[in-house]
Amino acid sequence: MKVIQVAHGGGHYPVYVGQGLLGVTTVLERHLSGRVLVVSDENVARLYLERLKPALGRIEHKQRLILPAGEEHKTPASWQRILDELVALRAQRDATVLALGGGVIGDMAGFAAACYMRGIKVVQLPTTLLAQVDAAVGGKTGVNHREGKNLIGAFHAPEAVVVDLDTLSSLDERDYHAGLAEVVKYGAIRDPAFFAWLEANAEALSARVPQALMEAVYQSVRNKAEVVAADELEAGQRALLNFGHTFGHALETATEYKAYRHGEAVAIGMALATRLSELLGRVEVGTSERMIALLDKLGLPTTLPEDQSAERLLGLMRLDKKNRADQIRLVLLDALGQGCVMPCPADDIREVLTQHG
């Protein structure tokens, strides 16, 4: 087991990374207090709820709430169900919410914990690769509004994050590979050694070899923790985490969130952003080839589908953020392992959007 301390505000919280941690009583027990509500979804509960039994053995007042699975349930209505359950449990200020699941469960349960009695503890137990390396660290919580994702939410740092790598074994092939896109992102924007490690270990990672998983998750969490901590002093660091995401969000919106997993859209976005960096002369020639080769080995897509209109995507990218008239702020690369935020001319963006494969 490895432990990473994430600094925030005045304090910090631990992220434990290891195998079989859901069943390790000593890890979980030290972060529980008061009455305990476990929030999970139908799929995850069936697989992993049982494993929490030893850790919850000594808790007298506890309850579980199993929500339907899927992003379409990440709504204010589900959030209210969690709050209702806390009220029914007569949870006090010392109560703990245990969020067992992917990003959807973690975001909703974290947001409910943020708002119940103006804030109680949440311990995050992320069970997807995406949640482990991204959502569970940093304290962003929330639900979707029908007109926009994550429009409603709060910053609420978890009490602790427990990453049990064993839960990744049940992950659907596509979801697993989609999660790897965010792993690549950390290497690309700030950690050249990690990027090189990923290139050398892509096969092992693709095959979910435990030691490779441990290293990939650990390095990702460490990088995210450093960015989150740095951002409290140095505004803007966190913006680097959007590498590939402005392209990716436009593609997700254009395809109505149906054709791509988030990580798949981000992978295409990273390939495009790296091409753009090369087009603008920011990185040496061949850089985008290396990026694309790595994404390929990790089973991720790197090109836009033929039927996507460059103009449509460009329009969506303009909406995505506040941009000046003909410039869009994007995360580009200065090297594999060094990101930067840049206003980019629409014409150059259009050029990479029209190259297909």
Added chain:
Amino acid sequence: MKVIQVAHGGGHYPVYVGQGLLGVTTVLERHLSGRVLVVSDENVARLYLERLKPALGRIEHKQRLILPAGEEHKTPASWQRILDELVALRAQRDATVLALGGGVIGDMAGFAAACYMRGIKVVQLPTTLLAQVDAAVGGKTGVNHREGKNLIGAFHAPEAVVVDLDTLSSLDERDYHAGLAEVVKYGAIRDPAFFAWLEANAEALSARVPQALMEAVYQSVRNKAEVVAADELEAGQRALLNFGHTFGHALETATEYKAYRHGEAVAIGMALATRLSELLGRVEVGTSERMIALLDKLGLPTTLPEDQSAERLLGLMRLDKKNRADQIRLVLLDALGQGCVMPCPADDIREVLTQHG
């Protein structure tokens, strides 16, 4: 106009107290940015919305949301309506919510601002005495759950609080006097000079003489600001603000929030807590007489109704907080102007609950 700076976290925000401030463009304008949503209720909007016109003149994108008046509308559903309106206005992170109304509007609009995009600005424009001296300062926001008041919420410091004393002239007689209960509270728990001033100026205050109002609101806000700031370092200071409230909440619950305004129940609670302080020998004999005389002059009730069972109230007080078996933690007085938090024997509490008038 007077200005009090309220310290919180790393920063601070101003509370402006004066007459006619809603119409003073220079005060409001400096705290507005982005798109502006004004949230108010039907009663307040009819009286005061017009007065904001000059200050909002230069704002291009603005909207108003007028909610039905009343505590029964302080619900997650109303909070969602505010969020819907922010989405419809296409508010960004720089947007401002203007909360024009009493505590219900301030709490709901503040909570919506806390959650929209994980937090945008709220400027509080409290129009009731209770909201001016209590709710608008301190950053507590939230809505009621059907099983408990303020169970859902967040801490979200306002950008500024603008107290226009003119709005008090339209306040219903009962609501105005109920608000004075919280004013008396600040004197009682921490400010002997202010308590003496209240005794000397009770008639002027009862008659809403502008100079008396200015002093009463200013001293109340100053005291609340000091408590809120102190509490960030010294946990527990804030607990003194519950003086009269444990008794008061029990009475409100026993009468299903129908017989008393909050301030009226608190006034009875302060009379009882002062009697209890005297019974326990904490304050000199005659102290509760002074307290009751002041509350009387301010048109506030000081005795329990005959039909209230002492056992029932005691049972409700036990529920109100986490208490040990036969002790209830209460705010008592060591003097008029000095509060303290004490575990009290149930038998002594029962004794003051059974004295009628």
